Amino acid sequence: MDGGQKTNSLLLTIRDLSIEGRSSNGWTRLVDSIDLDLHRGEVLGLIGESGAGKSTLGLASMGYTRDGCRIVSGSIRFDGLDLVGCGERVRQDLRGKRIAYVAQSAAASFNPAYRLIQQHCEVPVVKGVMTSAEAQADAIELYTKMRLPTPNEIGFRYPHQVSGGQLQRTMTAMAMACRPDLIIFDEPTTALDVTTQVEVLAAIRNIVEQFGTAAIYISHDLAVVAQMADRIMVLKNGRLVEVAETRTMLAAPREDYTKSLWAVRTLAREAEAPSDAGATPVVSLCGVDAAYGSAKVLHDVSFDIHSGRTVAVVGESGSGKSTVARVISGLLQPTRGEVRFEGRALAPGYLARGRDDLRHVQMIYQMPDTALNPRQTIRDIIGRPVEFYLGLKGRAKEERIHALLDQIELDPKTYIDRRPTELSGGQKQRIGIARALAAEPKFIICDEVTSALDQLVAAGILKLLARVQKEFDLALMFITHDLATVKAVADEVVVMQQGRVVEQGPVGTVFSAPANDYTKRLLESVPEMDPEWLDRQIGARRSA
């Protein structure tokens, strides 16, 4: 704003920073002696799994630590100012004005009781940067720059009246309100659909470039960071793994850990011979319509799933893919059409189905935290279906539980008496798989089973699923919005949009030559590990 931009001068310097967090047994290191330099106008990508200390480090660069955390050692200097040593007053004055923060969930960060523009103008007015009228005019200008539809009016809506992608862009505009020198983006697109993500990414990058703002971009998605950042820093367990220019890092990662992050993306399923056309599918949907009350959510959905094969159902949120799972499992009764199991029609509601029908259709859930009863031990959780469906008791049941735990690669002795709260996300998801396998089913529905997990952990789960599928000749239905996962696990893919199947077929065919426009758009929206990808996407959309 002062006109003469001091390019390439250091804006943020962090030296030997260590942060600890309080846990049940003392203090745990969250960030361990990290050095970080950020120049004016530079975008730094922070990448790592959950618990790597990305967010803690991001917050620390505005001199803030969460409750129960403390800075143990090190210095944070922002534009010559010592953020550790200076008082809270000074830090508060910086925040919002010179350092801004964009959170992961825009929906949770806006106050639902106020209009967007009111919240936008609050900071510049309070900090005395602008008058209320100036701030409003500026907000509308920023909305235009963020390419929001109807920028003159959108600010006067309430947060629930705009879509998730728009809300995330409004929040970025809000962070820009005082033209800060530094913005911290904490996973701003993680909660969005791929097609929306592209737009938000483009808008963020555009505005950051226009104002020459420095940014720290936190994400677990390598491909996204590759689009946004000039430099990438890889963190693991609070320690620095490596840091390099984006292109260098992508072309030649040095550390094994970084390479393993790369490897996850190249996980692919070996092509299998197409199923015998004459065979009876394990599960088939025949012309299914379904509705929640009067809102029709599925229109004439039909597809088959054969034993030993994986069918991926993909689509954006609201496309009806989870509803398909609810119809198959009998939680939602179809208004028309039927679900067949091995050629025989299943009762529409689960209450009317026999125990054997229930046994053969199992589910694995998206959120491992809510899928397991926190008050039961692993023995109870896995043992119940064993007892309930197979009638095993005592020794036989115990042996079966041990065998199942071996199957999912968890040591029975260590884990059998634990409760879900004592397990990590990936381990919980494995228990979910064991619970489904305990019923000895023929068909398992996997509802976004990896979306709550880190990439490496997710890869482990996918490998495990592939192995048990082979072993038991299971039919799997894989609901996901992540097309990389589809490539990794599926034989066939069903693309859904607004409750209709728009395209289906073998993964290879659909992905290499999509016939439908929506499928094309969906495929193009998946970020690639190429820094030029976003530019190409934007260029293509402009010309179209």
Next chain:
Amino acid sequence: MRDFLQTLKSAPPTAWFGMAVIATMALVAVFAPLIAPYGETQIVGAQYEPWSEAFLLGTDNLGRDMFSRLVFGTRNTVGLALLATAIAFGIGSVLGIVAAVLGGLVDRILSRIIDIIMAIPSLILALMLLTIVGASIASMIFVIALIYVAPVFRLARASAQSVVVMDYIEAARLRGEGLGWLVVKEVLPNIASTLVAEFGLRFCFVFLFIAALSFLGLGIQPPTADWGSMLKENATLISFGDITPLLPAAAIALLTVSVNFVVDWMLHRSSGLKD
């Protein structure tokens, strides 16, 4: 067991005080005949004798030993309150969870019945019912339990509703589990801490309610000793500046405060730490 001791160690001083008082009162209630120097209804001296060696806290309006009656009163008042609260919780929480699990028509019918009970002021309802069925210990427990089923039902239903939307409940339903399993094995353990905390709180209310009924003459009938009616019987002494009749009231207050200290601590634990 070790976990339990660990938890006890982390209790704040207020909770310790509460637990000490409750434990003392429980001991007094159990060993009442051994502690009390005289019998519960035994007339041992003149009316309103002052505190002395023979009569630790003096005598009451009929010449019965005040201290002995206070000791026996612990047994009657606390015992009845415990029983009534337990019945109310047994019925209320099971119905509440059933309503949450089944939903639909069952939920609506149960909730409306409970609404009706809650719509009538509890003291008036109790007085009315007790007048109809007659004042006896059994009918009093029945009436109090009925009145307190309502708030317990509402609490159990509300907390169970946040549990029944969880995926693990859906998994259990899809497994084909019956209502009993869902209620007892899947939902109840998850809302138990809330219910236990509420139990402590309700116990205090029930306890005060019995004291109030006794004070009005519809609760525990003379000559049985209980703190509420002891207060009423000796109320005349207050005008002479004697604090003796206030001792049962102090006992009521002490127990109520103690239970609340413990409950506060338990509520804090169940809301903060998740296990």
